[in-house]
Amino acid sequence: MSTKKVLVALSGGVDSSVAVHLLRQQGYEVEGIILEFSPVHKAAVQAAQVIADQLDVKLHVVECHKEFEQNVILPFCREYQAGRTPNPCIFCNPTTKFGIICQFAKEHGFDKIATGHYARVEHLEDGIAVLKKSACIERDQSYMLYRLTQEQLSMLILPLEGLEKTEVRQIARDLGLASADAPDSQEICWLPDGDYASFIEQKLGKSxxxxxxxxxxxxxxxxxxxxxxxxxxxxxxxxxxxxxxxxxxxxxxxxxxxxxxTGEEYADGVLLTNCVIQPNPLLSKDNPIAHANVKVRSRASDAPATITLLEDGTAKVIFDTPQRAPAPGQSCVIYDGITVLGGGYISKQLEL
CATH class of the missing domain: 2.30.30.280 (Adenine nucleotide alpha hydrolases-like domains)
Structure with missing residues (x-):
């Protein structure tokens, strides 16, 4: 094993806690990092410190209120104000969470980073990093990670790939960790009550x-x-x-x-903007048309579709079978089987 030192994104949750344990079993030297995204996240920092103490790992705490505000909270608010439905985790992962953790890792001598996400990264001999679905399809989070850069993916280890959530919780119980029965994290992590509408109106004014x-x-x-x-x-x-x-x-x-x-919810296709296409032989600027599977929301089933990359950086997706209510602002992620090819933000529905 060439890499021995790994920085793990640690929280008070069970997944990252078990990730630390599994990496140690594999012989890695492990330290933790927790990003304090906002004042609301101070409780998460305290929970992460409890886990770090139980696992006897050093925990680095990095405050990034300004970055989170600019990269996640304000875009989230503006998207809703414009009538779109954003996913804040997809904003956060490449720009803030992985961006800051990767930079910290490079500056402090870590070769790799790790998280408790349920997905898989395959590192090819030519240096390309391929993001794939988790073997635990029910928990798969590859949809949330599709916008990660090649540099971020190349540094990433995902130790939970192949495990079921019940197995992860049992490992935590066997270790006596405080996170063993902690609830899964919520999508809007800075809004414990989930009342995003009131939050946005406080931020940007009455709708x-x-x-x-x-x-x-x-x-x-x-x-x-x-x-x-x-x-x-x-x-x-x-x-x-x-x-x-x-x-x-x-x-x-x-x-x-x-x-x-009701009954007219189905769209023939969608137009995507701000597309990210990972290196792959199936879909690229040189090969702009492909037949693959897409997911129009995180919990949607795969839907076969024809994807056409356009010269202006957008993409047209035509479903083999019309899909129910794809919402502007959400992401449409493209898969070749279990491999993530890329994706983009839904701009509008298309009708043939």
């Missing part, structure tokens, strides 16, 4: 009310502000038309929300 537009094109009610809604939403609309409806489209320019009848 303006506007019109709901019925399937027949007429105004049928008032919405309370675009950030309270998402494409595909059916409940809590406050609209009674005598038949079920869902949100088909959110128009930030006119401040309107367009409704459609």
């Amino acid at each position: 303006k009310s506007g019109d709901f537009i019925s399937p027949d094109g007429t105004v049928c009610g008032k919405h309370k502000g675009l950030l309270h809604y998402t494409v595909g939403q059916r409940k809590r609309l406050g609209i009674a038309l005598g038949y079920p409806v869902f949100i088909k489209e959110i128009d930030p320019e006119l401040n309107r929300i367009y409704l459609a009848r």
Whole structure:
């Protein structure tokens, strides 16, 4: 083994705790790091210190409130304000979490970093790092990592690949770790109550009310502000038309929300912006059209589709079978089997 010193992203959760233990078993010298993203995360730092003490590892605490605010919180708020549905973890991972941890590792003599994510990185002889799905498909988090750079992936070890969550918790129990029964982390880590709408309005001001537009094109009610809604939403609309409806489209320019009848949720395809394509033989600038699988949200099933990379950096994705309510702002991630080819942010739905 050429690499002996690994920096592990440690939290108070069970996954990163067990990652430390597994790396030690493999002969690595391990230290931990916890990023304090905001004042809310001070509790996470304390929980990580408890685990570090139990495992007898040195813990580095790095405060990065400014970076998190600029790279994650403000883009998250602005996306919702514009009628899109962002995923904050996808913003955070390349720009902040992995960016800061990789930089710290290089500056302090660590050759590799590790996290408790459920995914796999395969390191090829030509130096290319290939991101793949976890063997535990139910827990797979490759969707959240698709925007990592090649430099970040090349430094990354994922010790939990191949394990089920029940196995990870049992290892933690056997070790007597305080994290053994800790709940899984939440998506919006800086909002313990999950009330993102109130948070955004405190940050950017009150969201303006506007019109709901019925399937027949007429105004049928008032919405309370675009950030309270998402494409595909059916409940809590406050609209009674005598038949079920869902949100088909959110128009930030006119401040309107367009409704459609239930059953019309399906889109033929999507347009992607800010695409990231990992090195691969199937899809590239030289080979811009490919048939592969895509996921239009983190918990969606794989959907076969034809992907066309366009010269302006966008991509057109046409599904073999229409998919339900792909939401602008969410990511569409492209897979060749279990291998991540890349992806991008959904800009709009496409109809053939």
